[in-house]
Amino acid sequence: MNHNKQQSSDGGHDDDAALSDFLASLMDYTPTIPDELVEHFLAKTGFQSPDLRLTRLVAVATQKFIAEVASDALQQCKARQATVVRDKRDKQQKDKRLVLTMEDLSRALHEHGVNVKHQEYFADSPSIGMDPASRDE
Amino acid sequence: MSDGGRESERGPEKPAPQRKPGGEEFARAFVKVAVAQICESEGFQSFQQSALETLSDVTVRYIRDIGKTAHVYANQAGRTESNVFDIIQGLEDLGLAQGFLGASDIEHCLASSGTVRELAQYVGESEQIPFAYSLPQFPVVKDRKLTPSFLQIGEEPPGEHIPAWLPAFPDPGTYAQSSTPNDRTIELKMAKIEQENQRRKPERSLLNVNQWLASNELEGPSSVDAGDAAKAKQAAAKAKQAAESNPFLAAPLQYGEKEVSSVVLPAKTKLSNDSTTGNPISKYHGMDNHVSVLEAFAPNIEAMKSGLRDSEEGHKKVLLNTRPTVQFKLGSGKKYLGSMLDSSPQNKSFEVNESWFGRLNEKDDKKRRAEQILKESMGNLQELDHL
Numbered sequence: 001m002n003h004n005k006q007q008s009s010d011g012g013h014d015d016d017a018a019l020s021d022f023l024a025s026l027m028d029y030t031p032t033i034p035d036e037l038v039e040h041f042l043a044k045t046g047f048q049s050p051d052l053r054l055t056r057l058v059a060v061a062t063q064k065f066i067a068e069v070a071s072d073a074l075q076q077c078k079a080r081q082a083t084v085v086r087d088k089r090d091k092q093q094k095d096k097r098l099v100l101t102m103e104d105l106s107r108a109l110h111e112h113g114v115n116v117k118h119q120e121y122f123a124d125s126p127s128i129g130m131d132p133a134s135r136d137e
Numbered sequence: 138m139s140d141g142g143r144e145s146e147r148g149p150e151k152p153a154p155q156r157k158p159g160g161e162e163f164a165r166a167f168v169k170v171a172v173a174q175i176c177e178s179e180g181f182q183s184f185q186q187s188a189l190e191t192l193s194d195v196t197v198r199y200i201r202d203i204g205k206t207a208h209v210y211a212n213q214a215g216r217t218e219s220n221v222f223d224i225i226q227g228l229e230d231l232g233l234a235q236g237f238l239g240a241s242d243i244e245h246c247l248a249s250s251g252t253v254r255e256l257a258q259y260v261g262e263s264e265q266i267p268f269a270y271s272l273p274q275f276p277v278v279k280d281r282k283l284t285p286s287f288l289q290i291g292e293e294p295p296g297e298h299i300p301a302w303l304p305a306f307p308d309p310g311t312y313a314q315s316s317t318p319n320d321r322t323i324e325l326k327m328a329k330i331e332q333e334n335q336r337r338k339p340e341r342s343l344l345n346v347n348q349w350l351a352s353n354e355l356e357g358p359s360s361v362d363a364g365d366a367a368k369a370k371q372a373a374a375k376a377k378q379a380a381e382s383n384p385f386l387a388a389p390l391q392y393g394e395k396e397v398s399s400v401v402l403p404a405k406t407k408l409s410n411d412s413t414t415g416n417p418i419s420k421y422h423g424m425d426n427h428v429s430v431l432e433a434f435a436p437n438i439e440a441m442k443s444g445l446r447d448s449e450e451g452h453k454k455v456l457l458n459t460r461p462t463v464q465f466k467l468g469s470g471k472k473y474l475g476s477m478l479d480s481s482p483q484n485k486s487f488e489v490n491e492s493w494f495g496r497l498n499e500k501d502d503k504k505r506r507a508e509q510i511l512k513e514s515m516g517n518l519q520e521l522d523h524l
Contacts, residue, residue: 014249015246015248015249016248018248018249018253018257019221019248019249019253022253022256022257022260023221025257025260026260029260029265030265030267030268032171032174032175032265032266032267032268033168033171033196033200033268034167034171034268036273036274037164037167037168037171038200040164041164041197041200041201041204042200042201042203042204044201044204045201045204045205045208046204046205046208047203047204047205047207047208047219048208048217048218048219049218049219049220050218051220051221053221054219054220054221054224057221057224057256058200058203058204058224060256060259060260061203061224061228061252061256062196062199062200062203063175064255064256064259065196065199066172066175066176066192066196067175067178067179067259067263068235069192069195070175070176070179070181070192071179071180073181074179074180074181077181097182097183098180098181098182098183099181099182099183099184099185100176100181100183100184100185100188100189100192101185101188102185102187102188102191104188105188105191105192109195111235112234112235113234113235114195116191116195118187118191
């Protein structure tokens with residue numbers, strides 16, 4: 001039970017206090033996704049709230065979601081790089097650039113319930129069938 | 138983190154050229170930037186274009202899903218405005234796929250929901266990543282200047298049926314005729330039209346002359362002005378020339394103006410209905426095409442010549458193309474599809490000609506002359522055949 005910043009108080013008000021404290025702390029924390037953007041998309045769905053803290057809450061939640069997906073994709077990417085064993089390690093470390101690819105992303109999103117299927121290749125480019133990490137689109 | 142600190146390979150946003158501008162593009166571009174920043178903080182150094190777009194699309198959907206779910210819960214509770222508990226419920230719904238602490242609790246207080254706790258944890262642990270750009274408030278609401286109503290202007294609406302609170306009519310100067318630069322183009326067009334009209338005038342007078350020549354036989358152009366008399370004569374001369382060169386310009390005959398004989402079909406009617414296709418039939422024997430063509434047009438030539446004579450009398454004749462249904466062929470031993478000529482072609486042709494001429498009631502001397510000319514021409518053709 002991690003509470004962000006808590007004065008421990010007993011009773012059911014504990015949770016409410018925690019919540020209100022958390023919301024207050026949100027005003028200090030600036031989420032990466034700006035408020036105007038979140039408000040724009042929320043307005044499209046009919047979400048009405050004059051309270052800015054709620055918008056911040058949504059922004060933070062989205063940011064957390066994206067961060068989770070990105071970290072999963074990063075793990076996939078690193079795992080892939082680890083399996084590609086080179087003969088001469090000292091010559092070229094696998095410190096290639098970590099590229100967010102569609103493959104890793106689709107696997108990461110699949111765990112979160114989003115099914116993304118990406119077209120393998122379009123037969124109109126000369127770099128077809130190459131290692132996706134080594135070609136940047 | 139400033140712009141210089143970003144290592145992502147994507148440069149500043151430039152939308153794809155073939156995308157048509159829409160309100161969504163602006164917002165999506167910024168979402169891409171934000172998502173790129175988040176991924177970069179996780180450790181990625183560069184992105185695939187399609188991967189970034191997919192992820193930003195997922196982000197937008199996530200935001201909209203939270204909003205929609207929160208709105209639904211608020212409506213369920215009988216409210217129009219959402220509050221924090223609606224959002225928490227929405228987060229729980231969305232987070233069920235991944236799972237959170239306490240998800241299996243049937244009854245639990247929303248304030249102590251696992252999602253909130255996880256969020257709080259995240260806020261506490263992660264560092265802040267301020268957005269790279271500063272966003273204006275969007276979408277910008279344009280200030281529209283509405284047309285003032287009658288009441289606001291202080292005018293009386295021009296009619297009892299028009300209430301005064303409706304917007305006023307535009308200034309009549311804006312839609313009425315006036316000499317503005319726009320009208321100059323209209324005036325140019327008018328000038329062009331006038332030129333064309335003037336050009337068409339002599340043509341029209343030509344047609345008029347033809348018509349009253351046909352009807353009045355040069356009696357008295359009463360309807361024509363004196364000033365146009367000279368023009369009319371010129372037009373008449375032109376008409377003659379036109380008729381000579383192009384028979385289609387000749388004025389049509391009135392009904393009953395010219396006596397025509399009734400059609401007598403020959404006995405052999407195999408090709409009688411193909412009188413107009415005499416030309417293609419003759420072409421089948423493609424030896425001397427020009428000969429057969431000439432002979433096919435022989436009646437036309439004859440009619441034209443007679444027409445020449447008659448034009449002086451003010452008659453214009455329609456060429457009797459389709460009148461003769463008899464096929465006559467010039468004399469050589471040509472075989473035809475359905476040979477309808479019993480006797481030797483040579484004699485028969487001449488006989489047919491004469492009989493055809495005999496059928497015509499009008500037998501002027503000029504006609505005779507035309508016959509002779511035709512015979513001579515046919516005789517020439519015969520000589521050609523012998524060559």
